[in-house]
Amino acid sequence: xxxxxxxxxxxxxxxxxxxxxxxxxxxxxxxxxxxxxxxxxxxxxxxxxxxxxxxxxxxxxxxxxxxxxxxxxxxxxxxxxxxxxxxxxxxxxxxxxxxxxxxxxxxxxxxxxxxxxxxxxxxxxxxxxxxxxxxxxxxxxxxxxxxxxxxxxxxxxxxxxxxxxxxxxxxxxxxxxxxxxxxxxxxxxxxxxxxxx
Amino acid sequence: xxxxxxxxxxxxxxxxxxxxxxxxxxxxxxxxxxxxxxxxxxxxxxxxxxxxxxxxxxxxxxxxxxxxxxxxxxxxxxxxxxxxxxxxxxxxxxxxxxxxxxxxxxxxxxxxxxxxxxxxxxxxxxxxxxxxxxxxxxxxxxxxxxxxxxxxxxxxxxxxxxxxxxxxxxxxxxxxxxxxxxxxxxxxxxxxxxxxxxxxxxxxxxxxxxxxxxxxxxxxxxxxxxxxxxxxxxxxxxxxxxxxxxxxxxxxxxxxxxxxxxxxxxxxxxxxxxxxxxxxxxxxxxxxxxxxxxxxxxxxxxxxxxxxxxxxxxxxxxxxxxxxxxxxxxxxxxxxxxxxxxxxxxxxxxxxxxxxxxxxxxxxxx
Ligand SMILES: [Zn+2]
Numbered sequence: 001x002x003x004x005x006x007x008x009x010x011x012x013x014x015x016x017x018x019x020x021x022x023x024x025x026x027x028x029x030x031x032x033x034x035x036x037x038x039x040x041x042x043x044x045x046x047x048x049x050x051x052x053x054x055x056x057x058x059x060x061x062x063x064x065x066x067x068x069x070x071x072x073x074x075x076x077x078x079x080x081x082x083x084x085x086x087x088x089x090x091x092x093x094x095x096x097x098x099x100x101x102x103x104x105x106x107x108x109x110x111x112x113x114x115x116x117x118x119x120x121x122x123x124x125x126x127x128x129x130x131x132x133x134x135x136x137x138x139x140x141x142x143x144x145x146x147x148x149x150x151x152x153x154x155x156x157x158x159x160x161x162x163x164x165x166x167x168x169x170x171x172x173x174x175x176x177x178x179x180x181x182x183x184x185x186x187x188x189x190x191x192x193x194x195x196x197x
Numbered sequence: 198x199x200x201x202x203x204x205x206x207x208x209x210x211x212x213x214x215x216x217x218x219x220x221x222x223x224x225x226x227x228x229x230x231x232x233x234x235x236x237x238x239x240x241x242x243x244x245x246x247x248x249x250x251x252x253x254x255x256x257x258x259x260x261x262x263x264x265x266x267x268x269x270x271x272x273x274x275x276x277x278x279x280x281x282x283x284x285x286x287x288x289x290x291x292x293x294x295x296x297x298x299x300x301x302x303x304x305x306x307x308x309x310x311x312x313x314x315x316x317x318x319x320x321x322x323x324x325x326x327x328x329x330x331x332x333x334x335x336x337x338x339x340x341x342x343x344x345x346x347x348x349x350x351x352x353x354x355x356x357x358x359x360x361x362x363x364x365x366x367x368x369x370x371x372x373x374x375x376x377x378x379x380x381x382x383x384x385x386x387x388x389x390x391x392x393x394x395x396x397x398x399x400x401x402x403x404x405x406x407x408x409x410x411x412x413x414x415x416x417x418x419x420x421x422x423x424x425x426x427x428x429x430x431x432x433x434x435x436x437x438x439x440x441x442x443x444x445x446x447x448x449x450x451x452x453x454x455x456x457x458x459x460x461x462x463x464x465x466x467x468x469x470x471x472x473x474x475x476x477x478x479x480x481x482x483x484x485x486x487x488x489x490x491x492x493x494x495x496x497x498x499x500x501x502x503x504x505x506x507x508x509x510x511x512x513x514x515x516x517x518x519x520x521x522x523x524x525x526x527x528x529x530x531x532x533x534x535x536x537x538x539x540x541x542x543x544x545x546x547x548x549x550x551x552x553x554x555x556x557x558x559x560x561x562x563x
Contacts (some may be wrong), residue, residue: 112356113359118368146352146356150353153375157371
C-alpha cells in the first residue's frame with residue numbers, strides 16, 4: 001500500500017506479526033516511532049541486545065542471561081520443583097513470594113489440536129532432574145485450562161511411580177485461566193492450599 | 198420480571214427499532230422474513246448472550262454496520278435494570294446499569310427467557326443432536342455453571358478426537374480421563390434435570406391431553422450398559438470402562454464414541470416411544486407439556502416465571518392446544534412475545550389485553 005515508503009511497509013509487516021497487534025495498532029505504533037527518533041535507537045538496541053543475550057536456562061528452561069539462571073544457582077530448597085508452562089508463569093509464582101524451591105518450565109502444554117505432544121515439551125529434561133533423588137515434591141503449577149490439566153495429569157502418571165510427592169496448585173484460581181493473569185495474592189493462597197495428586 | 202422497553206440497532210435486518218412492551222402479551226406480526234424472529238432473538242440474546250439460532254456474532258450484525266446494539270429495560274421486584282449488549286466480530290460486550298461485565302455469571306439471571314419454536318416440535322422425530330441441543334439449552338437457562346462445563350467438555354473432546362484421528366497413543370489415557378471427568382458431570386446434571394422435569398411433565402401432559410397415560414422422559418446414555426443412571430457418583434467410572442471397551446472401534450473410526458455428545462433422550466407415552474408411534478397430535482401435546490414443565494422448573498428455581506418467546510407457534514398448534522398454552526400463560530401472568538403471520542389467529546382466542554407491532558422489512562410499525 002505505501003509504495004512511497006517501503007521501509008514503513010516493512011515495519012508494519014513486522015509489527016503485525018506480534019500477538020495482539022492488528023493493522024490499526026501497527027500504524028499507530030509506527031507513526032509514533034517515526035515522530036520520536038530518540039526512542040527508536042534505544043528500542044532497536046534493546047531488541048537486539050535481548051535477542052543476543054537472553055536465552056533459556058539449561059537446567060530449568062526459564063529465561064536468563066547467565067546459565068544456569070539466578071533461580072537455579074541461588075540458595076533455595078532443592079527438594080521441591082515447581083513446574084510451569086511458560087517463563088511468564090514462573091514470574092507469576094515468584095511474584096507471590098510464597099514459593100522457595102526450584103522451577104521447571106515446560107515451554108508449553110499438551111495440545112493435540114495444535115500438534116503439541118509430550119515430546120515437544122521439556123518433560124524428558126524434568127525427569128532427568130528427578131534422577132538424583134534430591135527432589136521430594138513436584139508442584140504442578142500448569143494453567144487451569146483443559147490443556148494445563150491434561151499436562152498435570154500426564155506428569156503425575158510419570159512422576160508418582162518414582163516415589164516423589166506430586167501436588168497441584170489449589171483451586172483458588174478460577175478455572176480456564178492462565179496463571180500469568182491471576183494476581184499474586186491468589187497464587188499465594190493456591191500455593192498454601194496445594195493438594196495431593 | 199418484565200421487559201419494559203426494547204431497543205435494537207443494526208441487528209440482522211433491523212436498522213433501528215424501539216418498542217415499549219406490554220407487561221403481558223406482545224405480538225410481532227407481518228409476512229415471513231421481515232424480521233419478527235430477529236426481534237425475539239434480540240430479547241433472547243439480552244437474557245442469555247446466546248442466539249437460539251446458534252448464529253455467529255458476525256451474522257448478528259447488520260450488513261455494512263460495525264456493531265449491533267441491543268438494550269432492554271427490565272423491571273423486577275420494583276427495581277429496573279438496563280441491560281445492553283454490543284455485538285461485533287470480536288465478541289459480545291454486556292453492561293448492566295452501564296457497568297461492564299466480564300463474567301457471564303454476573304449477567305445471568307438479570308433477564309430470564311424461554312423460547313418455544315417450531316424446531317422443538319420437530320425434535321421428537323429429529324436427530325439425537327436436536328434433542329441434546331434442547332436439553333443443553335434448558336439446563337443452561339437455570340444453571341450457569343453448565344455452560345462452562347459444556348465448553349470444557351467440547352474442548353477436551355476436540356483434543357481427544359485429534360489424537361484418535363492422527364493415531365497418536367502417547368497421553369491418550371490422560372484425555373480419556375479428562376473426558377470421563379467432565380463428561381460424567383454433564384451426564385449427571387442432565388439426568389438430574391430430566392428427573393425433576395419428568396414429574397412436572399407428567400402433570401402438564403395430563404392437563405393437556407386429558408388422559409392418564411404416563412408421559413416420560415428418559416436419558417439414554419450410549420454404550421454405558423446402563424438403562425438410566427440411577428447410580429449417582431459412579432458415572433465417571435462407567436464412562437471410563439466404556440471408553441476401554443470401545444478402544445479398538447474408536448481407533449478404527451478415529452473419533453470418540455463414548456460420552457454426552459453421543460447420548461440421547463427418549464420421549465414415551467406409556468410404553469410407547471413417541472418418536473415412532475406417537476400421532477402428530479400426541480407429539481405436539483407432549484412437547485407443549487415439556488415446555489410448560491421447563492417454565493415451571495425455572496419459576497421454582499428463580500421464584501418468578503421467565504419471559505416467554507413464542508416463535509410462530511400459533512400456526513403450529515391447533516385451537517385446543519393454543520387454548521391450553523394461553524391459559525397457562527394467563528395463570529402464570531407471564532410476559533410473552535409472540536410472532537405470527539396472521540394476527541387473527543391470536544385474536545380468535547378471546548384475549549383482550551395485548552400490544553401489536555407490525556414488522557415490515559426490518560422496521561417496526563406501531
Ligand atoms: Zn534455571
